[in-house]
Amino acid sequence: xxxxxxxxxxxxxxxxxxxxxxxxxxxxxxxxxxxxxxxxxxxxxxxxxxxxxxxxxxxxxxxxxxxxxxxxxxxxxxxxxxxxxxxxxxxxxxxxxxxxxxxxxxxxxxxxxxxxxxxxxxxxxxxxxxxxxxxxxxxxxxxxxxxxxxxxxxxxxxxxxxxxxxxxxxxxxxxxxxxxxxxxxxxxxxxxxxxxxxxxxxxxxxxxxxxxxxxxxxxxxxxxxxxxxxxxxxxxxxxxxxxxxxxxxxxxxxxxxxxxxxxxxxxxxxxxxxxxxx
Amino acid sequence: xxxxxxxxxxxxxxxxxxxxxxxxxxxxxxxxxxxxxxxxxxxxxxxxxxxxxxxxxxxxxxxxxxxxxxxxxxxxxxxxxxxxxxxxxxxxxxxxxxxxxxxxxxxxxxxxxxxxxxxxxxxxxxxxxxxxxxxxxxxxxxxxxxxxxxxxxxxxxxxxxxxxxxxxxxxxxxxxxxxxxxxxxxxxxxxxxxxxxxxxxxxxxxxxxxxxxxxxxxxxxxxxxxxxxxxxxxxxxxxxxxxxxxxxxxxxxxxxxxxxxxxxxxxxxxxxxxxxxxxxxxxxxxxxxxxxxxxxxxxxxxxxxxxxxxxxxxxxxxxxxxxxxxxxxxxxxxxxx
Amino acid sequence: xxxxxxxxxxxxxxxxxxxxxxxxxxxxxxxxxxxxxxxxxxxxxxxxxxxxxxxxxxxxxxxxxxxxxxxxxxxxxxxxxxxxxxxxxxxxxxxxxxxxxxxxxxxxxxxxxxxxxxxxxxxxxxxxxxxxxxxxxxxxxxxxxxxxxxxxxxxxxxxxxxxxxxxxxxxxxxxxxxxxxxxxxxxxxxxxxxxxxxxxxxxxxxxxxxxxxxxxxxxxxxxxxxxxxxxxxxxxxxxxxxxxxxxxxxxxxxxxxxxxxxxxxxxxxxxxxxxxxxxx
Numbered sequence: 001x002x003x004x005x006x007x008x009x010x011x012x013x014x015x016x017x018x019x020x021x022x023x024x025x026x027x028x029x030x031x032x033x034x035x036x037x038x039x040x041x042x043x044x045x046x047x048x049x050x051x052x053x054x055x056x057x058x059x060x061x062x063x064x065x066x067x068x069x070x071x072x073x074x075x076x077x078x079x080x081x082x083x084x085x086x087x088x089x090x091x092x093x094x095x096x097x098x099x100x101x102x103x104x105x106x107x108x109x110x111x112x113x114x115x116x117x118x119x120x121x122x123x124x125x126x127x128x129x130x131x132x133x134x135x136x137x138x139x140x141x142x143x144x145x146x147x148x149x150x151x152x153x154x155x156x157x158x159x160x161x162x163x164x165x166x167x168x169x170x171x172x173x174x175x176x177x178x179x180x181x182x183x184x185x186x187x188x189x190x191x192x193x194x195x196x197x198x199x200x201x202x203x204x205x206x207x208x209x210x211x212x213x214x215x216x217x218x219x220x221x222x223x224x225x226x227x228x229x230x231x232x233x234x235x236x237x238x239x240x241x242x243x244x245x246x247x248x249x250x251x252x253x254x255x256x257x258x259x260x261x262x263x264x265x266x267x268x269x270x271x272x273x274x275x276x277x278x
Numbered sequence: 279x280x281x282x283x284x285x286x287x288x289x290x291x292x293x294x295x296x297x298x299x300x301x302x303x304x305x306x307x308x309x310x311x312x313x314x315x316x317x318x319x320x321x322x323x324x325x326x327x328x329x330x331x332x333x334x335x336x337x338x339x340x341x342x343x344x345x346x347x348x349x350x351x352x353x354x355x356x357x358x359x360x361x362x363x364x365x366x367x368x369x370x371x372x373x374x375x376x377x378x379x380x381x382x383x384x385x386x387x388x389x390x391x392x393x394x395x396x397x398x399x400x401x402x403x404x405x406x407x408x409x410x411x412x413x414x415x416x417x418x419x420x421x422x423x424x425x426x427x428x429x430x431x432x433x434x435x436x437x438x439x440x441x442x443x444x445x446x447x448x449x450x451x452x453x454x455x456x457x458x459x460x461x462x463x464x465x466x467x468x469x470x471x472x473x474x475x476x477x478x479x480x481x482x483x484x485x486x487x488x489x490x491x492x493x494x495x496x497x498x499x500x501x502x503x504x505x506x507x508x509x510x511x512x513x514x515x516x517x518x519x520x521x522x523x524x525x526x527x528x529x530x531x532x533x534x535x536x537x538x539x540x541x542x543x544x545x546x547x548x549x550x551x552x553x554x555x556x557x558x559x560x561x562x563x564x565x566x567x568x569x570x571x572x573x574x575x576x577x578x579x580x581x582x583x584x585x586x587x588x589x590x591x592x593x594x595x596x597x598x599x600x601x602x603x604x605x606x607x608x609x610x611x612x613x614x615x
Numbered sequence: 616x617x618x619x620x621x622x623x624x625x626x627x628x629x630x631x632x633x634x635x636x637x638x639x640x641x642x643x644x645x646x647x648x649x650x651x652x653x654x655x656x657x658x659x660x661x662x663x664x665x666x667x668x669x670x671x672x673x674x675x676x677x678x679x680x681x682x683x684x685x686x687x688x689x690x691x692x693x694x695x696x697x698x699x700x701x702x703x704x705x706x707x708x709x710x711x712x713x714x715x716x717x718x719x720x721x722x723x724x725x726x727x728x729x730x731x732x733x734x735x736x737x738x739x740x741x742x743x744x745x746x747x748x749x750x751x752x753x754x755x756x757x758x759x760x761x762x763x764x765x766x767x768x769x770x771x772x773x774x775x776x777x778x779x780x781x782x783x784x785x786x787x788x789x790x791x792x793x794x795x796x797x798x799x800x801x802x803x804x805x806x807x808x809x810x811x812x813x814x815x816x817x818x819x820x821x822x823x824x825x826x827x828x829x830x831x832x833x834x835x836x837x838x839x840x841x842x843x844x845x846x847x848x849x850x851x852x853x854x855x856x857x858x859x860x861x862x863x864x865x866x867x868x869x870x871x872x873x874x875x876x877x878x879x880x881x882x883x884x885x886x887x888x889x890x891x892x893x894x895x
Contacts, residue, residue: 010709012792013802018705022717025698029773030724036738036745037731055603057611079644086641090634098645100881104653104874106827109851110729110834112870115481115858116652119659122486127651140471140488151648159824163783163817183629198782205778208726215729215833223429223472225611232728233474237431239734240348241602242355242373248738251731258726263719270715273785308843316860343842344856350842356741357751358759358841378742477859485863505861 037255040248052246053253061231064142066257068230069210072149077203080157081195087158088165105154110215117148118220140222145230148216153206160202161195168194196272204265211258304336305541310360312347312434312524313477314498318561319364325557326548330541338541346475347434354380354529361533361542364526366434368392369593371527380531394523395549396563399581400442402514403483403492403499410490414516415446418491419464426489427469428479430600430607435476437601439493442520444600445589449518463610484511495522496578497562521583524563656874660867671857671865672872679845680853681872683761687836687849688829691769695825699776700818704806706777707784708792718781724773732770733838736763759841764849767835772825779821780814787813819887823880831873 044052052058086092087099105113121128121138128139138144168191176186214232221228231254238247311319323340330338343350343358347366354360355378365371368386375381386393404412410423418425428436440462447453447461471488473479476498483492484506491514494502499513526546533539548554555565559574571578590596600606628634661668671677702721706714724732740757741747750757757763791813795805811818833851840847848856850873857866 010789010793011796012708012789012805013796014704015709015711018701019709019711022698022702022705026702026717026720029770030720033735033739033770034723034727036735040738057608079641082637083641083645086638089628090638092638096881096885100878100884101649101653102645103823103827103876103880104649106824107831107873107876108653108656109831109854109870109873111851111855111858112656112867112873113652116655116659116867118482118486120652120655122488124487126655127647139486140482147648151652154648155824155827159820160779160782163779163814163820164786166816167783167787167813183633194786197785201778201782204722205725205774208722212726212728212731218474219478222470223474224470225472232730233432235728235730236474237429238603239352239730240346240432242348242352242377243603244734244738246603247734248731251728251734255723255727255731259719259723262722262726263715266715266718266722269782313859316856341846342844344844344859345837345842353759353841356737356743356758357747480861481858501861 034255037248037251040245041252043245044249048245049249052249057225057229058231058234058250060226061229061234062254062257064145064228065211065231065254068142068145068149069207072146072153072210073203073207075150076153076157076206077199080154080202080206081161081199084158084161084165088162102158103155105152110152110213111219113151114148114216114219117151117216118144121147121220139220140228142221142228144220144222145217145228148220149206149210149213152213152216153209156205156209157199157202160198160205164195164198193272197269200265200269200272204262204269207265208258208262211254305338305538307338307340307361307538307542307545308343308359309340309362309364309545310343310350310354310358311364312350312366313344313475314435314495314501315364315524316342316344317501318497318558318563321561322549322554322557325553326545329548329553330544335541335544338545340545346432348432354378359532359536360529361536361538362526362528362546364524366522366524367437367593368523368525369597370434371525372593374529378531380529381527382530385527386525388527389546390550391566392523393525393527394566395526395546395554396524396558396565398496398522398524398563399519399583400438400493400516400522401496401499401519402516403494403502403511404490404514406510406512408512408514412491412514415443415461415518418443418468419461421468423468423491424470424489425465425468425491425493426471426473426479426483427493428476429472429474432474433476433479435495435498436479436493437596438495438520438522440600440607441586441590441596442493442516445520445584446516446518448589449584459606459609462606466610496564500562515579515581518582518584520589521585523585653874656867656871659863660871661864662867663864667864668868671862671868674865676845676848676856677853677869680848680850680869683764683848684830684850686761687765687768688826690765691772691829692822692826694769695772696776696822698773699778699780699821699825702777703780703784703814704810706781707787708789721774721777724770727770729771729832729834730838732835733767736767736770736839758839759843760847763839764836764847767839768829768832771832771835772829775825775828776818776821779817779824783814783817784810815887815891819884823883827873827876827880830876 041049087095118139120126121144123129123132131138138147172190173186176190181189212232217230218233221230223229223233231250235247235250238250309319319342326340327338347370351365351370351373354363354374363371363374371385375383375385402412404410412418412423417423427439430436430440443462443465444458447458471482473482476494479492480494480498480502482488484502503511503513526549528539528542528546533542549558552567552570555567555570559565559570562577564578565571565574586593586596598605706718736758738744739746740750740763742751791809792805795809800808831851836849837852840849840852842848842852850869854866854870857869
């Protein structure tokens, strides 16, 4: 990582110490422990590694996990933006309470979330009893995984978009309106570019969280091999066999996937900001 | 920089608070056990503390840790200071000996009866009135029956379920390995949800209303009926099942380091006394003591039981053949099936 | 007067039908994925009545779990708060190569499965791990004790504040800070007087999210805790124990304590708003 600024045409102080501390703390808390993962994986030979991470069941679980996480993050991006918009722009009775409730998917232990979701969406649950007769089976299917991931990722988009929306200056919208833009045009041309970086951040975080999630999903997924088995569950399966190296191998692959995915989103974000600035 | 100071103060406060959490009383034992024994050891620990004090010993406080059997064994391997372990299967304790060298290889010979002071077996829990008329193992492969069991790869209890079914098929007239595999494959085709642990499966069956039959430890089935509704469920005992032997042992390296060997050994021996056996029986574990067994004969129906040693050649062999990666269980769920 | 403000309102909002449609859709979504599950938690917590609820949350093991959870959050939130502000400053106020890589690395703990976040500390500090034998020889306990639980929580909640602040501070740019510095303010003065007021909401959300996650984390903590009753169980682990004892009402009662965090959020936010109005 290059730590030298290319252009330091700013008078703001503190670049060295803040970046230094950031990198130091990141290394200590994240990179060093994660390196243990890679080192453990390295105890496998190359063919063993491939056999472990490319087994058909493992590959099927990648598809389920990453697919559901993408879908859930997408839904959260769309509806999270909407929720943030409603919470910031409109006045409603009880708005403050709703605002506060948005964080709860984080506070609720994941196992509780899973148990609750499966009780609500099972055939005999509040929502399941409405959905299932209409042919929508949620609990114990891949759809259940999507529901759990949507639940746990919900706060991310709302909470990243909300502060940006709150700090937006009125003038730009008014200017757009004065220049004859209608509401939709103002939103698309003026507001959305401003919100896009935060929206992408929220999307990336919700996605990342969904990929790694375990506790809430196992209660609602059904866990059928090849169909609704998520990758973290396979890691647990490996651990149950005292196969630490196999577990870390799958974890490393997941980590790599997520890393590339997040990096893509972050680069996209940089591009979108430059685009907006133009 | 002020914040750094705050952190340091906070860290110090945490250490100060954490210290009293770790130690009080005179002797502390940690019993690392698996999920279904919570209620059993809650009673037993109190009884033992009284007994030990009565014998002129110290005040004993036994702390409990419960979780999936394999997960608990891993915690001990990775340094959880267990004085005694009381797990679901010998295989998990073997691993503690093998991976961490905390106990000798012959641990299972040290206490009577394969170091299993109580036993259990696998039975069926069905909905009240047994609407699907499930009587024995072969009813489980009927296409109209849905079976709930946890995943044998993540749950020790589920391995007993699987092996019991396998053993049943093997012991039928003309039974052989191929037939047994076919039987178990059909059975797992009827499983709509594979939970990761035994109690997860119980919840799926009881609370979510999934499936017609739950395969469970006998003690778990009793507990579920008592706790969750005598009017909703009943227990069906199959013609033949497996003798489940949950073993116990002292963790040598830990007790020697902590100086708790004597009391830890007594703690396990007391399980074999009539008083200990009575507590086990009360919690629906089958006692091995003849007198206590006779006293509770009404509770535990007679079942023909086979053991893992004579049918599967011990846990190591069974684990390798059935539950290891690429083993029989994985083949059942192989791609394209 | 009234004419201009009415116009400004009109230019910043939508026609009533659109507004109501958006509100209804937002509520449908929140209903399906948030309100109904939350209502279910409280419904099950109160299934056996208030008395059973109070008994469940007053039990000594439950109180020990609450205490441990508070300690954990009290350490992990401040350290990650400091990191978050520092990192956001470095990233948002300066241009340097590898910035996106750095941001991605900060995101990484989110995507690490909680089980793995626990496992890495086992690999580091466990008896079979790198430092385990040395730690045991010196009688230092990290995993299966409080420090391990704190470490795992710090890891899991690592990105929250930073990730909340980075897009916000980037959106705001650095003009105001540059102006302040040019006018002779010191770095710290600029930070306290200019930056903090601008990022207050993001900072608050970040802390709230971080705190919520620190208190609610289950998977990672479960791996490093050892599950010793009354000693190393946090609230989420205690909930699991109760649940596994078929004590559903008590399990949800204790879980609902965490749901009450939302009320804390509400109070803090109102307080901040009130303070802002007082000072301005």
